[in-house]
Amino acid sequence: MGIQDWSDNVILVHLAQEPDMGEELATTIQMICGRADKDVVVDFAEVDIITSSSLSKLLKLRKALADSGRRLVLSSVHPQTYSVFRLTGLDSVFSFVQDLFLALAGLQMASQPD
Numbered sequence: 001m002g003i004q005d006w007s008d009n010v011i012l013v014h015l016a017q018e019p020d021m022g023e024e025l026a027t028t029i030q031m032i033c034g035r036a037d038k039d040v041v042v043d044f045a046e047v048d049i050i051t052s053s054s055l056s057k058l059l060k061l062r063k064a065l066a067d068s069g070r071r072l073v074l075s076s077v078h079p080q081t082y083s084v085f086r087l088t089g090l091d092s093v094f095s096f097v098q099d100l101f102l103a104l105a106g107l108q109m110a111s112q113p114d
Contacts, residue, residue, distance in 0.1 A: 003028055006041070010107050012100075013042045018051050025057035032064045040065060041103045045076040050084055062094065071095065071110075075103035 003024060006012035013028050015021050028040060040061065062072045075097045077085070085091040097103040 006104060009038055010104065011038045011040045013040060015042060015044055015047050017047060018049060021054050022057060025054060025061060029057065029061050029064060039071040039107045041073045041075055043075050043100050044081060047081055048078055050081055073097055073103045073107060075100045
């Protein structure tokens, strides 16, 4: 689906279905390793299943972002996909937001100077 610089401090990843999802996540990890100055929103709107390989890549992405003080937000996760996160205990590891607009607005608001 696509990876884009949404703003100066946010990368937006519109995930495709498996197996393309894994490739998009791997590309995002490479981008983050090269420049750790961005938060990442991963949009799951078009995703209905997720494999263990993609879960592993999400964990790697989360770690890379956390190591540099940045955030990862998952948006628009369908109930059947969210159940995989819940069953694996990863629902408490990742930050979930109901929709893309809320995810992007929340990160923008958090990055505003006081």
